[in-house]
Amino acid sequence: MLLIRCPYCEEERPELEFRNAGEAHIARSPNIASESDDDFEKFFFIRSNPKGIIYERWRHMHGCARFFNAVRDTVSDRFLMTYKAGEPKPVKLPGAAK
Amino acid sequence: MKKYSVFAIAREAMRGHKGWEEQWSSPEPKKEYDVIIVGAGGHGLATAYYLATVHGVTNVAVLEKGWLGGGNTGRNTTIIRSNYLYDESAGIYDHALKLWDGLSQELNYNVMYSPRGVMMLAHNIHDIQVLKRHVHANRLNGIDNEWLTPEQAKEFCPPLNISRNARYPVMGASLQRRGGTARHDAVAWGYARGASARGVHIIQNCEVTGVKRAPNGAVTGVETTRGFIGARKVGVVAAGHSSVIMNMAGVRMPLESYPLQALVSEPVKPVVPCVVMSNTVHAYISQSDKGELVIGAGTDQYVSYSQTGGLHILQHTLDAICEMFPIFTRMKMLRSWGGIVDVTPDRSPILAKTPVPGLYVNCGWGTGGFKATPGSGHVFAHTIAKDDPHPINAPFTIERFRTGRLIDEAAAAAVAH
Numbered sequence: 309m310l311l312i313r314c315p316y317c318e319e320e321r322p323e324l325e326f327r328n329a330g331e332a333h334i335a336r337s338p339n340i341a342s343e344s345d346d347d348f349e350k351f352f353f354i355r356s357n358p359k360g361i362i363y364e365r366w367r368h369m370h371g372c373a374r375f376f377n378a379v380r381d382t383v384s385d386r387f388l389m390t391y392k393a394g395e396p397k398p399v400k401l402p403g404a405a406k
Numbered sequence: 407m408k409k410y411s412v413f414a415i416a417r418e419a420m421r422g423h424k425g426w427e428e429q430w431s432s433p434e435p436k437k438e439y440d441v442i443i444v445g446a447g448g449h450g451l452a453t454a455y456y457l458a459t460v461h462g463v464t465n466v467a468v469l470e471k472g473w474l475g476g477g478n479t480g481r482n483t484t485i486i487r488s489n490y491l492y493d494e495s496a497g498i499y500d501h502a503l504k505l506w507d508g509l510s511q512e513l514n515y516n517v518m519y520s521p522r523g524v525m526m527l528a529h530n531i532h533d534i535q536v537l538k539r540h541v542h543a544n545r546l547n548g549i550d551n552e553w554l555t556p557e558q559a560k561e562f563c564p565p566l567n568i569s570r571n572a573r574y575p576v577m578g579a580s581l582q583r584r585g586g587t588a589r590h591d592a593v594a595w596g597y598a599r600g601a602s603a604r605g606v607h608i609i610q611n612c613e614v615t616g617v618k619r620a621p622n623g624a625v626t627g628v629e630t631t632r633g634f635i636g637a638r639k640v641g642v643v644a645a646g647h648s649s650v651i652m653n654m655a656g657v658r659m660p661l662e663s664y665p666l667q668a669l670v671s672e673p674v675k676p677v678v679p680c681v682v683m684s685n686t687v688h689a690y691i692s693q694s695d696k697g698e699l700v701i702g703a704g705t706d707q708y709v710s711y712s713q714t715g716g717l718h719i720l721q722h723t724l725d726a727i728c729e730m731f732p733i734f735t736r737m738k739m740l741r742s743w744g745g746i747v748d749v750t751p752d753r754s755p756i757l758a759k760t761p762v763p764g765l766y767v768n769c770g771w772g773t774g775g776f777k778a779t780p781g782s783g784h785v786f787a788h789t790i791a792k793d794d795p796h797p798i799n800a801p802f803t804i805e806r807f808r809t810g811r812l813i814d815e816a817a818a819a820a821v822a823h
Contacts, residue, residue, distance in 0.1 A: 309716045323718070331709075345809070348808075349660075349807050350658075353660035355659075355661065357650075362709055364708065364709070382663075382710050383710075384712065385712050385714075
């Protein structure tokens with residue numbers, strides 16, 4: 309089971325309190341109805357699914373219930389950092405090997 | 407290839423078993439092949455086998471980064487069934503089921519296909535409605551499936567708890583009698599032996615690190631840890647790593663890879679005569695011929711390539727097993743493991759040509775690919791050899807995520823995840 313640091317509660321809590329909410333930093337178009345089929349497919353279905361560093365959303369379902377973002381290595385499952393929703397995608401990653 | 411038979415066993419017994427030959431050879435890779443298959447799991451090896459036997463394409467290499475059948479082929483719970491809701495799914499899974507019947511004879515290799523019946527339990531009114539809908543849909547597609555009362559379910563599987571006092575009482579079950587299990591390793595070995603005997607090169611410990619394309623976009627070969635290998639046709643059958651390989655060719659996929667776990671108990675005398683699945687309490691169980699209970703758990707909730715999963719996932723499944731079978735509450739578990747499954751948004755596979763000329767993909771089998779191994783290999787070989795999909799896999803395109811013509815088994819609850 310993962311230990312996840314909620315950036316709002318500012319503590320590590322067990323994974324059971326959280327729900328993974330998929331890849332982060334995928335912006336929904338404000339005019340979703342006028343999106344082309346290609347763009348809608350990219351937004352809705354296509355995922356980067358990286359073997360390595362992933363940017364993903366989590367929700368602290370059974371805690372503060374808020375969404376936040378995390379950076380994790382999908383090979384080791386180790387979290388590099390978590391940050392609040394709306395904050396920019398971090399450029400520098402603490403302790404990242406690659 | 408020497409034929410396996412009772413006479414071969416007798417002959418070898420007389421001369422100290424010195425005449426058995428290697429089941430497949432391990433040649434050095436050539437500079438170029440007609441077709442390269444990436445991934446020597448069941449689906450990849452079956453593809454190579456049918457390319458050789460059905461289409462006469464024998465200048466084929468199957469590249470495997472680890473060892474043959476060491477990925478999800480060796481990690482699944484070996485359940486075979488075809489009771490899927492939609493016509494497209496019924497078509498491909500029943501195509502596979504028909505090939506399972508007679509596969510041992512065709513391969514001259516005992517894959518231990520055992521049609522012992524797959525029973526799916528209903529625990530509430532909604533389950534009853536969904537499973538009955540499946541029974542009717544399957545029958546319209548010519549697939550056997552029948553409805554059982556709780557008493558009939560217990561008669562078919564005596565250790566099942568059908569007490570009304572259970573937290574999730576059994577209210578009925580659907581039964582596909584042609585469903586069952588097979589020996590997963592033997593499937594990979596049997597296809598490998600058959601393909602190798604017809605000239606297919608199986609190259610293990612050879613990881614694909616890049617996909618080379620010509621200026622016009624067409625595939626020209628793959629970079630590997632053992633050097634460049636040329637081919638004008640490349641079939642990607644890499645399960646959880648399919649999107650990684652496809653990215654090397656510049657194709658982004660509608661896939662996410664998750665850990666899926668399974669576990670086995672200590673071996674005991676025969677007690678579970680069939681496969682029992684329950685989507686509502688989330689567990690499935692069968693008993694191997696060695697006597698181990700083989701139990702499948704769910705996926706973890708996050709993308710991972712770690713081949714391990716959270717212990718709470720196993721615990722959740724064992725809670726359900728103990729609820730369904732109180733007889734097993736003191737059973738000891740021997741081993742657990744994880745595999746990486748590639749899941750599509752509609753939970754149906756992708757077996758198709760790709761936007762890249764000469765590149766084909768067979769992926770997205772998610773949590774239930776083993777059952778489809780023969781059918782998948784058969785129609786994928788057709789797709790590669792003819793550069794055109796077989797009618798059975800024609801609906802399973804990549805483009806369906808753009809056109810919206812999904813095969814939405816995800817909402818159909820035939821899939822246990």
